Amino acid sequence: MSALKEAPPTARPRLSLGIATFIGLVSLAVALGVGHLVAGFVGYNASPFVAVADFVIAHSPHAVVVWAEQTIGTADKTVLKIGLAVVLLAFAVLAGQLSRRRPLPGQLLVVVVGAFGIFAVFERTDVGQLALLAPVLALGAALLVFSWLHKRALPAESELRQGLSRRQVLQRGAGIAAGAGVAAIVGEVVSTTSSATGSRASIGPLVAAKKAPPLPPDADFHKLGSPPFITPNGSFYRIDTAFVVPQVRAEDWTLKIHGMVDREVSFSYADIRNRPLVERTVTLTCVSNEVGGDLISTANFIGVDLVDLLDAAGVQPGAQQMYATSVDGFTCGTPANVALDPARGAMLAIGMNGEALPVEHGFPARIVIPGLYGYVSATKWVTDLEFTTWDARQAYWLQRGWAEQAPIKTESRIDAPANGTSVRAGKVRVAGTAWAQHVGIAKVEVRVDQGAWLPATLSAEVNKDTWRMWWAEVPVPPGSHTVTVRATDQTGYTQTDHTADPVPDGATGWHTVPFTAA
CATH class of the missing domain: 2.60.40.650 (Immunoglobulin-like)
Incomplete structure (x- = not known):
């Protein structure tokens, strides 16, 4: 008898490199689009992309921060955006490549990346608990799309008729990606309509009860080659750690003063605006300014004397620093004796060059303390002032090796x-x-x-x-x-x-x- 020849086993189907990569990229687009859409309703900074970028900024090693400042300068956030996008693209491609035969490896990678986004949003101090919906729904949508496209592109042998052709996979994936793009645009529009820009537009003119003296005729040598004495708002240097500009409406803003004080006090925007406003001409300087650098600008700031607000709280004698916190979690330590010195002219500023503070320069309110480098004196989007000791609290830049005292040098x-x-x-x-x-x-x-x-x-x-x-x-x-x-x-x-x-x-x-x- 002749032995029957066994039929060779059927090879397990697998995705092509192109289709596998495409599925990973579409899933990434869906995650970003859904995350941005939901963030438009629960808080712009809940967008996973934004939260992860800010997490990187906040936790970068000191050596990396110094290198970025000296090498990249004010383009650091653009470089970070590009770098983060490249990393996410790499993970999306890898998720697709690991799942050419079965979806589980890619699904696990999607979960890991999504979980990091959830953690980055969870750690933020400027969003509420509902903000977690943005990264959670982004992760769920990415998993759903990844699994669905994979199932349709790679059917089991017994389900060949349920599969999709390469063209159908590309068409449906492109449609999903386009929908994700629309979702991101909707999220941007929603966040913009409820953002600081609209609130700022409703502020109206700010009139100082005590105006800054007019510039002497020969104070400005712009025609001889120097910059204009007063820097236009659009040209004023900007250095901060915010990946995206915080969006705070004036009607939602409050300033809390607490810690080593006799009584905790809070002020609303209306409380500040209804006080007699003062205007001062002040030159601000960034400590990162190299010799000959341009990280220095001058403006007419409008606001109130900070010492008046601090007197209302009654700062106690043992306080060594004013620990300021921005809405995005940035912290700044100012020597308390400087903040409390009436001769210093420290301000809580709400206006700049005749108009409400630009959003990128701290709207609704920022600290302006003449004579100190900005990292210890110029907190933008400020919401909290705590009086404490140097040992009890270490601000953002002090943790990274910068000095505690920072008078501007000649x-x-x-x-x-x-x-x-x-x-x-x-x-x-x-x-x-x-x-x-x-x-x-x-x-x-x-x-x-x-x-x-x-x-x-x-x-x-x-x-x-x-x-x-x-x-x-x-x-x-x-x-x-x-x-x-x-x-x-x-x-x-x-x-x-x-x-x-x-x-x-x-x-x-x-x-x-x-x-x-x-």
Whole structure:
């Protein structure tokens, strides 16, 4: 008898690389779209993408933060968005590739990534419990779509007729992805209509009972090469840790003052606006500003004296710091003695250059304390002030190695000629800015190459909390040259030529610009 030949086992079907990748990417699109849609109703910052990005910002190692500041500068959030998108795309592709034969590996990866999004939202302090709906529903939708597309694209042998062709999978997947995009747009529209922008538009004009003195005629040397004395709101530098601009409506905002105080007090936006408002011209400076950098701007801020609000709480003698918290969870430690000093002019600001604070600059309210670098004095979207000790609380940047005390250093900058430009030989005009907030600038000097220091002409002083413009004409023969500037403040201190990085308490050094004369 001849043995019957056994039929070879039927190979288990599997997805092609392209279809597997497509399923992973569609599932990611659904997760992001659903998460953004739900976040539009429960709080914009509940969007899983936003929450994860802010989690990365808040928990990045100090070395990474310093590298990003020095290398990327103000483009850090754009780079983070791109980087996070690339990582999510990689996970989506991997989920598809792991599931070419069966969906379980990809489903598990979707759950892991989704769980991280849930945790990132759970950790936030600026959203309520309903915010968890956004990442939970995003995860559920992604799992559902991943499983459904996989089942239709890879039927069991006995269910071949229930399967979809490659074209049908692509068509239905594209339709689902398009729906996710629409969901994200709807979420954006909903969040915008109930956001700070609409609230800000309803504020109306802010009129200060005590206006800032008008600028002297010769305070602005913009025509000579310096920047405008008052920085337009759209050009004012912005440095913060918020991945997306917090959306706080004025009607929902409150400021709580507590901790080492005689009585806990809270103020609404109406409470602040109904007080007599003051206007002050103040120059703010970021501690990350490199020598010659542009992270410095000046504005007319409108608000109330912070010390009046603190007096209402009765700050106790043992308090060492004012621990400020932003709506997005950012924290800032200000020396209590500075915040409480009436001569300092610390403000709770609600206006900037004649209008309500721009949303990206802290609407509804921010702290403005002249003479200190922003990371210890300029909390935007502020909602909480706790008086405590340095040992009891460590603010965001102190945890990352920055200094506890941060008075702004006496510095100067050359704005013209620009780095590497060519000018006509002979008398060359050099112009720039100098600052020593809360002390004031006494003189500025420039030199060409290693020549003698020459005095510059100073603009009129507006007040000791603002920058001063300067210019000078220097003789320059043909050839390659460098021009250097240094400033002396009103205590008699001349800025050091020692070069120091911004960490831990501000950069130092003389700004030097190379140029060519012909």
